Amino acid sequence: MTSKPSGPLLPGATLGVMGGGQLGRMFVHAAQQLGYRTAVLDADEDSPAGTVSHLHVRTGYLDEAGLAQLASVSQAITTEFENVPAAALTRLAQQRPVAPGADAVAIAQDRAQEKAHFTRCGVPCAPHAVIEKPEQLQAVSDDFLPGVLKTSRLGYDGKGQVRVADRAALARAWEELRRVPCVLEKLLPLAAECSVVVARGADGAMVHLPVQRNLHRNGILAVTEVGPGVLPDATARQAIEATRAIAEGVSYVGVLCVEFFLLQDGSLVVNEMAPRPHNSGHWSLDGADVSQFELQVRAMAGLPLTQPRQHSAAVMLNLLGDLWFTGGREQPPAWDRVLELPGAHLHLYGKAQARAGRKMGHLTFTAADLASARDTALRACGLLGLEPF
Structure with missing residues (x-):
């Protein structure tokens, strides 16, 4: 039977996370900043999250002993990765609150179930x-x-x-x-892509980040832009309301990102959902007063969810391992030159080996307006050899 806390889990408690990637790493940082202890379950001894956590349980996701250890030391558990087996989350939920729950994660793991869920929620998809x-x-x-x-x-x-x-x-x-x-x-005639990050508590309270305009290359997010005018106001409102409906439809608890296609005729269709923080929300670490990772901590701990306020326009660039090989041999990019740019915020994920297509970090550029943030981000693209946007 699940052991439910009688009230919010206050700082000092231990929060567990399934998965040791960069999303887990940023969750751990947010939890530790608020005064929580953390435990990470991931088989990789050099996992980005495991190396910065108070405790690293080095087992596979379905290892009974590892799951038992994580449950024994954690007062609540989350996931940073939608392909964690739903069965593992079900097992953990027998002992501890798990957010998001296995049912929501299982929907996101199967595109057919996902499409059916969107339809039930009244949100159009392709x-x-x-x-x-x-x-x-x-x-x-x-x-x-x-x-x-x-x-x-x-x-x-x-x-x-x-x-x-x-x-x-x-x-x-x-x-x-x-x-x-x-x-x-x-295949639909696309005009743009966008996403919305929401956080929902067990009490049904829900808050959201502003709508994020995204650019993908080869199926991987390359650029996110956030600020007034990034999309028409009516489109932004529609995306937010659709995301809220999708979260409500599964009684979601935690942080959820939903991605959309904006079609050339101005209509909006949902693409997919991610039951966790998302690449496109990384800008919130530097451009908002509450990041998506703090929202993840608050939701799983039962703390109040305050509506995030964007204080700076932001452009986020995804940094793939290809950047380490632009000179014909492996070498770190010219971070010193990039960090001379105003409003530059560099986040590297602690991955020891760069590989083509591997997410190594991100750069966020903040400014008083979106045009200024975009201009600086384009200067960084020139310094790094990234394709402009």
């Missing part, structure tokens, strides 16, 4: 078809082509996705993906 059997492949409507075939499970940062122009390409793509359950989504 026309799509579920493909799990050969007869479903044969029954796909031509209206869904051209499209993108996506694996239902274990897809992120563009992995497990294949663009298909016609029925023959669709059949080949399903074979390439080894006939695992997939979702075919119709």
Whole structure:
């Protein structure tokens, strides 16, 4: 049976996190800043979060002894990674409050379930078809082509996705993906991408960050811009209300990010949800008075959720391992030159080895207005050899 606290978990308690990546690292920093102890479960002895936590439980996500140890030392537990097995969260919830719960994480782990949840919540998504059997492949409507075939499970940062122009390409793509359950989504004429981060408490209280305009390259977030005018006001309100409905629809507790496509006709469709803090919310560490990671701490500890206030326009650049190889050999980028720029905030994640496509850190540029933040970020792109936006 879950051991529920009689009131908020105050600083001094231990907060556990499943997963040792950079999102866990920033959660740990936020929790420690508020005076909490932390425990991380991750098998990697050099995991970014494990190296900065009070306790690092070095086991796999389904290891019974590791789960028991995490539960024994933690008063509440969260996850930094949506592909943590939902069964592990269910196991932990028998002893401790877990936020978000296994049901919400399970929805985010399966694109078919995710689409069904969006539909139940009244939030429009792209026309799509579920493909799990050969007869479903044969029954796909031509209206869904051209499209993108996506694996239902274990897809992120563009992995497990294949663009298909016609029925023959669709059949080949399903074979390439080894006939695992997939979702075919119709390609839509995009004007922009955006996301919303909300935090919801067990009492139903909910707050949100401002709408974030995003640019992806090769399926990985490259740039996020946040500030007045980044999107039309009506679109921003619609995205916020849709995100709130998606969170309410599963009685969500914790931080949730929902990503949207803004179409050329001005309509908005939901893309996917992430049951955790998100790359596109990293700017809040430097541009808002309450970051997404502090909201994560507050939600799981039962502390008041105060509405974040953006105090600076912000542009965030994702830093991939490719930057360490721009000179033909591995070397660190010219951080000293970048940090000469006004409003520059560098966050590196403590990963020992740079690899192409690996998220190594991010840069946020804050300024009094979005145009100034964008101008400085573009100067940084020139210094680092990043493609301008």
